[in-house]
Amino acid sequence: MSLFELNSCWQLHSCFYVMPFFFLLSLINALVGPETVYDQRSLVSDSSEWSLFEQSFPEKLREQFGSCKSIKDEGERGVCELLAATHTQASTAQGNGGSPEDPPTFTDSCPYRKEGGPDLYLHASQRTPHLQSLLDSYSRMHTRCVSSEYSKLKDIYLRKLTPECRYIVWSCTFGLGNRLMSLISTFLYAILSQRVLLVENAEWESLFCEPFLGSSWIVPAGFSLKDDESPSFAQFYDLGCGSDTQRHPECSSNVLSVVFSGTTKSSEHRFLVCPSAIASVRNVAILNFQNSNQHFAVGFFLNPVLRPVLETLFPKHNVFHLLSHFLLNPTRPVWEKVKNFHAMHLLNSTRRIGVQLRESKGEYRDYYDMASPLCIKSKSGLCPIELAEAKERMKKDPNFVASNSQDYISVYVSSLAGDHFTQLNTSMRKIEQETGQQFRIFTQGSDGEQLEDVGHLQKALLDIWMLSLSDVLMTSHMSTFGYTAQGLAGITPYHLKPWPDNPCWLSVSSDPCFHFGPKKVRCPKDKFTMRNPLKEVNYMCSCPDLPNTGLQLAES
Template identity: 55%
Template sequence: MDLKKFWLPVFIGILIFSPCDAANSRNSSAKNWSKSLDATFPEQLRRGLRSCATVASPGEGGVCKILAAMDEQLKILAAPKNRDPPPRNSCKFKSDNGASLHRYATDRSPALQALLDRYSAMHSACVARDHDNLHHIIAKNTAKITNPSQCRYIVWSCTFGLGNKLMSLVSTFLYAILSQRVLLLEESPSWDRLFCEPFIDSHWKLPRGLSLKDDQSISFPDFYARCRGRLARSDACRSQPVLPIVFSANTKPEEHRFLVCPSAMASVRNIPVLNFRNSNQYFAAGFFLNPSLRPILEAIFPERRVFHNLAGFLLNPSDEVWGSIQSLHSMKFRGASRRIAVQLRESKGDYRDYYDASVPRCIRSKSGLCPIEIDEFLESKNKSIASDDYIAVYVASLVGEHAAKLNASLRDVESQTGQRFELVTLGADEEQRDDVDHQQRALVDIWSLSLADVLLTSHMSTFGYTAQGLAGLTPYFLKPWRDDPCWPSVSSDPCFHFAPSKKLSCREDGFSLSGRESGGAAMACPDLPDTGMQLLEPP
């Protein structure tokens, strides 16, 4: 392959995905972006912001303001609660410290932990006060509300595959924290068979029977065009109760202003409910392009492991799923000297043989096996592969034939390396399904992949992205058509497949994404360099 042709779009991507261009950086002080951040807070939550004026660091100052706004929200909610909290649900994953199985996990920063603690308190208080009124708030029937809401909400829903769902959900949760909004899920009743309730003595699901699927509210680009600037004070803008936000492969460039432009974020501050509807992208990375948010995000995520740090808090497997993960770990992984995980994505469920030669080759070259004198090993007639020492190879694929082929080829790898391999798999469903049993199996697959020391995944696979993010592990992408079929990614954070274009302009804020110098925060995704954006972990 011509490396110059390949790396050119990657290099261009590095130029595209950086926080601001040189001229904009020189002409825009941290104080100006701090004022832009202040404008994103509703008026009633700004009272405590003055206490952060003495904080010199833009990042720490921004974190201070978000905490102050959440504190103000809690003060407003000091009135008696409307309803008793739901009973606390069991979550053995938490009590068993299941997160400790991830060998490459990193601790949350003190700033992020403070925000999560404060957010959880706000979430519980808002849900306890508003849950009975949410039907009226979302149904636009404010006349029936006896105790109007003082909280603002994000309702998330997604009908795509599990990997897309989890990347979109984590991205939505990040925005919920940054905007002091309460995250609620519009999902099937089976969701609690996949995950534990993350908020103690509270819940994160819409009331039964309440849905936004048929909501006909105008889109964000139309709303922003109508309500930005002086028009934001109009009755039409203030009365908009629900606003849909969508980030998918078909998202219009104007929609991306929501991520990048401080004025666009500020325009929705008084909307009671934002509906993140059927987004299938990891749009969390896009917030790093917003100059008012970038210092805050760097303070919260100093290692830029956004998915890893947030998913560790939000996505805890249910007791059913955790039992299956524990069983696999105890029987197959715990005794292994090394763990290799292989995820093979077949979009149509059809077997293709081009992985058969490349996967064993990648296992030999990328799994960190200790070199041996292979000739001496083969000449020693009495030498046998040690039976008490083995390398576990976990395989996740919809197509069962991949596991069978790899199991056979591993015998050749054993003879070449002197290592014993044991293949582990849950089996294959042959096609992607959405019923709860298959979703549980998919979740066990994702978690088992995330327990690896070496992760080999199909390029552009959101299933693989989720596993690498949970693990905090940089994977190798499998590209069988290349001379080197095992190609390293750039970080453990997932790729934002369809990120904001370099042509995007934030006119009200006085900058655009074109012609910027690299800030080192992100680059084009190695597996989708033309449109993708991926955060880089600091050196």
């Protein structure tokens, strides 16, 4: 974590560092009873009170864990077990035959990947070898499971067939930003639990290429869980299901519903936080992630069993960034527009600024027109030496900006209200005269309201992608649209606010905010209570734009 991030979190009362008062912790533990007062440095595997990480895997997937036992580092040992379990799951799926280690032989038909779309990201982070190995192994597992059971998913749902693999069906009817945050979070859980991720959204194939070559991530035709009324995870967990001693009828459910939204209760947050939660659902064939609209991936870092593994896979805590660049690849119609916009406006610019102004109903709020140019002027990295030289030349030649300057700064504007583009364009002409810099402002146009047909969703995706190619990003308060752009970009954004003396502030991370995260969660089965997430994890912060309920991972 950088010094700036530390200072920002401290000022927001968001991040706190656990001091090594082991005696005091022991005393508190004795006073409050049998529940564990968790210190993040304690080794879960050394305590009999904690569910071991390996217990989260179905028994048939633990065959190759022996070679991992000698690894001392807890996180690396967990990753070793993840890889072994994923490999074993791929082996048990018959698929097309052959070894699960066989290299892919499928032709990539996605133009975005083939034509270097990912290479446009100048600030992208590289995946760790651990994460890359796990994604490769997961892809083989996904392909083999789909090849083996894809056409039989309805029979699995109706309990007519015992599956070889386990599944997650994801669907969401919220806005595109919410959908992408929810999908990436669900994908993280799919990786951690060796489950095949399938998407139930009719328009998804018009937005994104197939991420798993030679396979499919779209639910089979004629299959749907949108009207499924299976029990929720909380109901299942409260009944003690998942253990061999329970025989309640609902414990035999083949499908469980999992939802994270603004109304999710702490009983459902146990899915994220409680060590025994992932183990309790390990034998459930299908998890139905329906209408989750949050970046709930943040919550898994509050789980003391999962945390060491997640820290090994994501040492910078940029979960959305690393997973989105694997899973999300725009289809040809979107990619062609991204490519053309980039060549015309971004390729030759000296700096790229993205401005995203959230107007959910197309309503026009003029305070953005004051904040945006002030933030650009003060936070876009204009070099003082260059500015001084430009002003000297302007004294000699008032037309210096218009006639002589070959360099320019591009500004991409995304908003449902078109008046913002007009106003910002006017404001930037004044700033050009003040700074000697040349700005070129562009947009793809404004629809006036949020629409959900394929054409408008593709336009929204183009907006997200163009914003994500920025060097400097300025976004609206609480905007999930902006969150996804910053996550793709891998850069920490500035949040705009209507104060002339301080028009924007730097956030703490490129990873999106979990708007309605866990606060206090009791895990009686694990003898553990998470009382305050900000004290459990030293890089967990309150969201700067929603501090009362939001949680965010600060990057290191």
